[in-house]
Amino acid sequence: MSTSDGERSERTATPTRAFVPGHITGFFSVHPHDDPRKAGSRGTGLALADGVMVTLTPANETAATTITLGGEPAEMDAVTRTLDTLGVDAHVAVETPLPVSAGFGVSGGAALGAALAANACFDLERTENELVGVAHAAEVTAGTGLGDVVAQARGGVPIRMEPGAPPHGALDGIPVRADRRVEFVSFDGRSTEAILGGDTDGLSAAGERALATLREGPTLQRMVSCSAAFAREAELLTERVETAIGAVEAAGGAASMAMLGETVFALDTGLTDAGYEPATCTIHPPGAGIVGIDSR
Ligand SMILES: Nc1ncnc2c1ncn2[C@@H]1O[C@H](COP(=O)(O)OP(=O)(O)OP(=O)(O)O)[C@@H](O)[C@H]1O
Numbered sequence: 001m002s003t004s005d006g007e008r009s010e011r012t013a014t015p016t017r018a019f020v021p022g023h024i025t026g027f028f029s030v031h032p033h034d035d036p037r038k039a040g041s042r043g044t045g046l047a048l049a050d051g052v053m054v055t056l057t058p059a060n061e062t063a064a065t066t067i068t069l070g071g072e073p074a075e076m077d078a079v080t081r082t083l084d085t086l087g088v089d090a091h092v093a094v095e096t097p098l099p100v101s102a103g104f105g106v107s108g109g110a111a112l113g114a115a116l117a118a119n120a121c122f123d124l125e126r127t128e129n130e131l132v133g134v135a136h137a138a139e140v141t142a143g144t145g146l147g148d149v150v151a152q153a154r155g156g157v158p159i160r161m162e163p164g165a166p167p168h169g170a171l172d173g174i175p176v177r178a179d180r181r182v183e184f185v186s187f188d189g190r191s192t193e194a195i196l197g198g199d200t201d202g203l204s205a206a207g208e209r210a211l212a213t214l215r216e217g218p219t220l221q222r223m224v225s226c227s228a229a230f231a232r233e234a235e236l237l238t239e240r241v242e243t244a245i246g247a248v249e250a251a252g253g254a255a256s257m258a259m260l261g262e263t264v265f266a267l268d269t270g271l272t273d274a275g276y277e278p279a280t281c282t283i284h285p286p287g288a289g290i291v292g293i294d295s296r
């Protein structure tokens with residue numbers, strides 16, 4: 001029996017929270033398509049225990065969707081489009097310890113968190129794949145990402161074998177320990193929209209080569225070395241990123257650049273051993289999900 005509108009609104013007044021892991025892309029290739037659910041990227045990345053917490057509160061009947069990032073009013077096209085597609089208006093509070101526009105997938109995380117929280121809060125009765133599809137399409141259309149949402153929904157060390165949201169895309173992954181340490185230093189942000197809006201042919205060719213090499217021996221170590229080869233071939237490195245990756249490698253570690261930000265990530269204590277003072281984090285094997293109701 002379907003739920004009546006009255007019953008539905010009774011069950012909707014409570015704020016709902018979703019957690020989405022951060023996601024560093026190591027390498028990627030761009031695969032456009034007219035249907036944003038089929039568009040996306042191939043590549044690989046790391047899902048991180050530092051992520052995006054989204055608290056969604058239904059807007060009252062006259063109010064439109066509003067977003068805050070770290071308590072400040074913010075525009076996030078991917079989030080707005082997600083809620084528009086789901087046909088709901090809400091206040092979306094996004095909290096994250098990660099820097100925005102620095103290669104950690106904050107916009108994709110906010111969109112996916114909003115989709116999951118809206119589904120619970122408004123009793124929308126969508127499946128996980130449907131919600132991932134809505135958030136992925138919103139992120140692709142906004143121009144802020146191609147593969148973060150599907151990777152964040154999965155967790156761990158996802159390999160994006162085929163582009164797009166379910167059922168179009170295909171994901172695999174590299175098995176890793178849950179508490180595997182990752183370090184990062186973020187020098188500056190970089191506009192994902194600007195890079196994706198430019199010529200991506202050379203970058204995509206380098207991404208396809210990196211994926212082929214990774215598939216010959218899919219390990220975490222190789223994921224990072226393929227990422228470093230990609231970053232160099234795609235000519236995305238800035239001087240300070242190149243210097244930091246070189247310093248980690250010289251100290252015997254593995255590092256690369258987080259796409260798309262001026263950020264270096266390293267396995268274990270790679271950046272510390274090279275003399276940097278990095279932020280530390282761990283790989284997060286589970287994917288995104290609802291974490292509870294905010295009863296305040
Ligand atoms: N203070 C802010 N700094 C940067 N971006 C902001 C800010 N507030 C809102 N935004 C919005 O957040 C989104 C950031 O998307 P972007 O894809 O650049 O970053 P990301 O998702 O954190 O990382 P990446 O795509 O590099 O992994 C954009 O839609 C931008 O308009």
Ligand SMILES: CC(C)(CO)[C@@H](O)C(=O)[O-]
Nearest residue numbers: 025028041145146147148
């Ligand atoms: C385009 C991208 C690097 C932006 O973070 C990511 O979404 C990806 O790997 O598709």
